[in-house]
Amino acid sequence: MSNFITETTPNRPVYYDNDPQGDLTTLNLGPTHPATHGVFQNVLQMDGERIVSGVSTIGYIHRAFEKIAEHRPFYQITTLTDRMNYCSSPINNMGWHMTVEKLLGIEMPKRVDYLRVIVMELSRITDHLICNGILGVDTGAFTGFLYLMEEREHIYEIFEEICGARLTTNIGRIGGFERDFNDIAFAKIEKFLAKFPPVLKEFETLFNRNRIFIERTSGVGAVDPETALNYSWSGPILRATGVDYDVRVNEPYSSYQDFDFEIPVGTTGDVYDRFILRNEEMWQSLRIIEQAMEKLKKEPKGIFHADVPEFYLPPKEKVYNNMEALIYHFKIVMGEVDTPKTEVYHAVEGGNGELGFYLINDGGRTPYRLHFRRPSFINYQMYAPMSGGMLLSDAIINMSSLNIIAGELDA
Amino acid sequence: MGKIANQEITDKLSAKFGDQISAISEPYGLLTFETSVTVISDVLTFLKTDDQLKFNYLTDITAVHYPEKNEALGVIYHLHSLTNNVRVRIKVFITTANPNIPTATTLWEGANWMERETFDFFGINFTGHPNLVRILNVDDMTVFPMRREYQLEDPNRIDKKDYFFGR
Numbered sequence: 089m090s091n092f093i094t095e096t097t098p099n100r101p102v103y104y105d106n107d108p109q110g111d112l113t114t115l116n117l118g119p120t121h122p123a124t125h126g127v128f129q130n131v132l133q134m135d136g137e138r139i140v141s142g143v144s145t146i147g148y149i150h151r152a153f154e155k156i157a158e159h160r161p162f163y164q165i166t167t168l169t170d171r172m173n174y175c176s177s178p179i180n181n182m183g184w185h186m187t188v189e190k191l192l193g194i195e196m197p198k199r200v201d202y203l204r205v206i207v208m209e210l211s212r213i214t215d216h217l218i219c220n221g222i223l224g225v226d227t228g229a230f231t232g233f234l235y236l237m238e239e240r241e242h243i244y245e246i247f248e249e250i251c252g253a254r255l256t257t258n259i260g261r262i263g264g265f266e267r268d269f270n271d272i273a274f275a276k277i278e279k280f281l282a283k284f285p286p287v288l289k290e291f292e293t294l295f296n297r298n299r300i301f302i303e304r305t306s307g308v309g310a311v312d313p314e315t316a317l318n319y320s321w322s323g324p325i326l327r328a329t330g331v332d333y334d335v336r337v338n339e340p341y342s343s344y345q346d347f348d349f350e351i352p353v354g355t356t357g358d359v360y361d362r363f364i365l366r367n368e369e370m371w372q373s374l375r376i377i378e379q380a381m382e383k384l385k386k387e388p389k390g391i392f393h394a395d396v397p398e399f400y401l402p403p404k405e406k407v408y409n410n411m412e413a414l415i416y417h418f419k420i421v422m423g424e425v426d427t428p429k430t431e432v433y434h435a436v437e438g439g440n441g442e443l444g445f446y447l448i449n450d451g452g453r454t455p456y457r458l459h460f461r462r463p464s465f466i467n468y469q470m471y472a473p474m475s476g477g478m479l480l481s482d483a484i485i486n487m488s489s490l491n492i493i494a495g496e497l498d499a
Numbered sequence: 500m501g502k503i504a505n506q507e508i509t510d511k512l513s514a515k516f517g518d519q520i521s522a523i524s525e526p527y528g529l530l531t532f533e534t535s536v537t538v539i540s541d542v543l544t545f546l547k548t549d550d551q552l553k554f555n556y557l558t559d560i561t562a563v564h565y566p567e568k569n570e571a572l573g574v575i576y577h578l579h580s581l582t583n584n585v586r587v588r589i590k591v592f593i594t595t596a597n598p599n600i601p602t603a604t605t606l607w608e609g610a611n612w613m614e615r616e617t618f619d620f621f622g623i624n625f626t627g628h629p630n631l632v633r634i635l636n637v638d639d640m641t642v643f644p645m646r647r648e649y650q651l652e653d654p655n656r657i658d659k660k661d662y663f664f665g666r
Contacts, residue, residue, distance in 0.1 A: 146634060146635065147634060147635035147636060147637075150635040150636065152644070152651075154620075154645065155644060155645060155651055156651065158651070159651050159652070190527060191527075315608075317555060317556055317581075318607055318608045318609060319607075319608050319609040320556065320557050320558070320607060320609030320610075320613075321609075331581070333556075333581055338581075338584050339584070430526045430527075431526055431531075431588075432526065432527050432529075433527075433529055433577060433586070433588065435558075442558070444558065444559060444577070446559065446561060446575070446577070448563055456563075457563045457564075459559070459561040461558060461559045461577075465612065465616075466609060466612065466613070468612075469608075469609065469611060469612040470608075498635060499635075
């Protein structure tokens, strides 16, 4: 206990101040509490079952990604981004690729943009599936979770078909994809598009009008839009308060402007609103994927990367047989490609909000400075203040619906 | 993209703050300028509260370290005007000997953890911050690890030096 509370750290709880009678209980929620799905510690002061105040301690799985990134060439940083929000790592990967492409001024072919949109929207669905499924578990309904996990499995099979990995995908390369989607991948996407809507419908039928669920979630953790903006919230939890900020619309990347979709917004910003909003976003993601599949049919087949030999690795058989390709291969791997000495900020709409990459480049092999604007980190700081006055069990489902991912929180 | 042109924003800022706004550039369309530590609070307040600009959303606060420069530490703010859909980037350079800068927590609650993170890694002292303690690193750490003098790996290792790569 004395590790966390000293009088020199003013905002950390000094128990005797708030508690003259000594009838409050100190409760350590975490760091490895089964109800918090990740490494989160909150030191709570409890009056019975009600939280009086709390302090979040974070950093348990801090891995110094920003420092490591200063020592790695651009293409090796993709694997670091995987490990931030590991529920939707393809979005992180694509966000990073697009940041570098913006820096280098690479124009992407439309087909690659659409393929990326498919991958990103699929991973948005996995992210929301996890969040809403777990929210069901935390409110005492295990069934929905199991239904949804099966579908997540199907999405992971699609990722596996595209890039070989499931969770930490390392999908795509700077300048495109490492290989084209094969026919099995497309077939799996088609199958998913056919099979998923009834499951999601069933999930909604289980929860949306379920009286127990509504009474459990509605009014819990309600946030007004001013407070949410003041705390720099972004993503579904901001939109649940009624602010229609979505990076996909505000600053379209990867040809999102070609798609017709809606940004659902909530009204009260409570746990129930966030749940409904995430479900609705999954429907919109499905719409986007369907449109992307249609658009792909009109694009020339076989294009899966931009024509940028200085930045995109040539195929191996060319490296062995072709002088040019060998030179490019060597230059890319050794990091001898000239890059502009400037800075770039690129944001994508991640599963939890605005995922930003701020890259300062000095023309060297590695970034001079790379900063990740991590939505989980910024969204989580309201958690302890907003828990004051809540019941402990409400605070648990509130954390669940904020969808804080420990890897992204601590980076 | 945005409803307000970058030129309009710079005109307004220059009219108000004169030569305190310097090094104006637009890398990839994102308006970037430097200002001084004495007026940074006023600049942020002006950007946030101006009826037309309305930079009401604090996207990010971070820092960068250039050890060879006199003012080695740079604090970098990214603001976003959601109504106008335009971003700005503000830089303030301060010395390592005197790394003090006024806090932005008076304007945005969200600045709290961003500033704690920046303090944790770069040792920037945000004066007026309600609780400027380490956030991701352990409390008893004595260095600011993102400064360039702290090597990631064994400093005697030479096989990754830039001169082996033609630089």
